[in-house]
Amino acid sequence: MLILNKTAGVFFKPSKRKIYEYLRSFNFHPGKVFLHKLVLGIETSCDDTAAAVVDETGNVWGEAIHSQTEVHLKTGGIIPPVAQQLHRENIQRIVQEALSVSKISPSELSAIATTIKPGLALSLGVGLSFSLQLVDQLKKPFIPIHHMEAHALTIRLTNKVEFPFLVLLISGGHCLLALVRGVSDFLLLGKSLDIAPGDMLDKVARRLSLIKHPECSTMSGGKAIEHLAKQGNKLHFDFKPPMQRAKNCDFSFSGLQHVVDKTITQKEKEEGIEKGQLLSSAADIAAAVQHTTACHIAKRTHRAILFCKQRNFLSESNAVLVVSGGVASNLYIRKALEIVTNATQCTLLCPPPRLCTDNGVMIA
Ligand code: KG4
Ligand code: ZN
Numbered sequence: 001m002l003i004l005n006k007t008a009g010v011f012f013k014p015s016k017r018k019i020y021e022y023l024r025s026f027n028f029h030p031g032k033v034f035l036h037k038l039v040l041g042i043e044t045s046c047d048d049t050a051a052a053v054v055d056e057t058g059n060v061w062g063e064a065i066h067s068q069t070e071v072h073l074k075t076g077g078i079i080p081p082v083a084q085q086l087h088r089e090n091i092q093r094i095v096q097e098a099l100s101v102s103k104i105s106p107s108e109l110s111a112i113a114t115t116i117k118p119g120l121a122l123s124l125g126v127g128l129s130f131s132l133q134l135v136d137q138l139k140k141p142f143i144p145i146h147h148m149e150a151h152a153l154t155i156r157l158t159n160k161v162e163f164p165f166l167v168l169l170i171s172g173g174h175c176l177l178a179l180v181r182g183v184s185d186f187l188l189l190g191k192s193l194d195i196a197p198g199d200m201l202d203k204v205a206r207r208l209s210l211i212k213h214p215e216c217s218t219m220s221g222g223k224a225i226e227h228l229a230k231q232g233n234k235l236h237f238d239f240k241p242p243m244q245r246a247k248n249c250d251f252s253f254s255g256l257q258h259v260v261d262k263t264i265t266q267k268e269k270e271e272g273i274e275k276g277q278l279l280s281s282a283a284d285i286a287a288a289v290q291h292t293t294a295c296h297i298a299k300r301t302h303r304a305i306l307f308c309k310q311r312n313f314l315s316e317s318n319a320v321l322v323v324s325g326g327v328a329s330n331l332y333i334r335k336a337l338e339i340v341t342n343a344t345q346c347t348l349l350c351p352p353p354r355l356c357t358d359n360g361v362m363i364a
Contacts, residue, residue, distance in 0.1 A: 037110040038102070041364025042095065044127030045119025045147045046173055047072055047083050049090040051098035052360030053109070058157045062101030063360050066090040069220055076206055084122035091130050098360060106138050113143035113363050115150070119173070150362040152180050154351050155322045157361065161349065162320075166308060168301055168337070171325030171357070172198030172222075177249050177304045179313050180322075187313075189304045190249025197293055198327045200253035201225050204260050204289050208282045225286045226330050232283030234291040237263060241296040249304040251296065260289050294336035302340045309344070319346040329353045 036055045043050040052063035068086045072078045099106060114131040115124065135142045151174070152167040164181045166189075175192035195203075198221070205211075205221030216224035239259055242252045267279050279285070305321065308314040321341055327333060328350050341348040355361060 038104060038108060039143070039364045040095070040098070040106075040109050040112045041145070041360045041362070042091075042112065042114040042127045042131050043147075043358055043360050043363045044087045044091065044123050044130075045115045045117075046123055046358060047078050047086075048358040049087050049094050049127075050358060050360035050363075051091075051095045052364045053098055053102040053104065054157075054361055054364035060157075060361050061104065062098045064094045064097035064101065065359060066094050070218070073211060073218075073220070077202070078120070080120050080122045083120060084126055087123055087126035091126055094360075095130070095134075106134070109138065109140055111141040111143050112138075113145050115147045115363055116144040117146060119147055145363050146184075147358075147363075148174060148176065148178075149184060149186065151324050152178065152186065152322070153183065154324060154355050154362040155349055158351055158355065159349055161322065164313060165320040165322055166301075166304060166314060166346075167322045167324070168297070168304075168328075169325045170197050170297060170323070170327035170333075172196055172202060172220075172327075174325055175251050175253070177301060179308060189307065190251060190300055192251040192253060194252055194254040195257070196327075197251070197253050197297065198222050198325070200257045201289070201293065201327070203257050204285075207261055207264050208285065209276050209278055210282070210286075212276075212278055213282070220326070222327055222330060225290055226332060228283045228286040229290040229332065230287075232285070232287030234284070234287035236281065236284035237288035239263075239288050239292040241292050241299060243296070243300075249300050249307065251300055253293070253296075256289070256292060256296075260285065290330070290332050294330075294333045297333060298336040298340050301337060302344070305340065305344045305346055314346075317345070319344070320349060321346050322349050322351075324351050324356045326357045328356045 038053050038055050038061065041052050041054060047068040048065055050065040053061040055061060068083060071086065112131050112135050114127050116128060148169060151169050155161050164179055167178050167180050169176050173196055175196040176188060177190040179187040179189060181187060202221030205224045210216045210224040216227055219227060239256060242255050267281050268275060271280060309316060309319065323337055338348055
């Protein structure tokens with residue numbers, strides 16, 4: 001509480017004249033200034049501490065984010081108590097920054113929206129307890145947000161998309177296909193039976209020690225795999241796409257991860273190198289694992305589109321597939337999905353990369 005009192009105290013309260021001047025510079029009508037409903041969104045479900053202020057028309061007034069990727073890369077994965085501690089250290093600063101950039105004081109907020117699930121319990125707890133104290137202090141309404149629903153609806157900030165549409169969420173913690181019928185009306189069509197694709201790519205990148213590769217040392221595992229794959233030959237290794245016979249839209253990535261792991265061990269023996277050293281065939285392995293991941297994701301998505309069209313869940317002529325999440329920034333995977341949407345007369349939409357990954361805007 002002490003921290004929050006301090007937080008509220010340090011926000012400067014601009015004069016009305018200054019607010020009018022600022023808003024006029026964005027062509028806002030001064031008479032309508034205080035009709036805006038401003039929501040503060042707070043996200044701490046995994047390893048990003050993020051906050052943003054968004055109004056009811058989707059305008060982003062200000063946002064701030066602190067990524068923990070660098071720390072987690074060094075420890076070889078997310079350690080929940082470490083993530084929790086980093087959220088604790090940064091949440092106040094990030095919320096304050098989002099409000100300062102928005103040039104509003106906390107009292108001008110209409111509500112506070114915060115991710116409450118799903119995610120890492122310790123990380124979620126930091127955002128939730130911070131928000132509840134703020135809510136109590138400012139006497140504002142609280143809006144609990146489902147992280148996946150926020151991801152799925154983000155596209156509506158940048159594109160005019162009518163319900164229903166199909167959404168594919170692929171990241172380090174998520175993997176699902178759902179039909180979005182309304183703001184909180186989702187039909188889950190498929191999900192990963194084990195790990196998410198980003199998690200698998202991160203594990204493969206760690207097993208290949210890509211952090212030691214001069215071109216990849218600061219990249220997330222998935223990004224490192226995409227980068228290295230460009231220099232490799234995907235045909236040098238034959239990793240079969242998982243679940244070829246499963247007549248549903250579920251995914252699986254841990255089998256592929258184990259096969260790749262065994263291949264790496266085998267190659268290390270052949271090249272006479274220790275675990276932890278860079279393999280000469282790392283780029284070929286990266287290209288092959290990326291290709292198999294793209295094939296698997298594209299095939300399951302193809303099934304989901306056909307299923308939805310057959311049942312008339314999606315418009316025959318104007319079906320939309322939205323793809324989001326960190327893995328959606330992979331251009332090879334996007335290309336595979338483009339082949340599927342072209343073949344099924346669907347429109348493929350991806351939010352810009354900064355809105356694909358975890359952020360405060362989607363929560364607000
Ligand atoms: O959405 P996100 O920022 O966080 C959550 O997991 O919620 O996604 C991060 C994941 C990581 O696993 C990272 O390796 C993966 O997205 N990723 C990528 C790429 N960039 C990030 N995977 C494949 N290709 C990329 N270019
Ligand atoms: Zn997410």
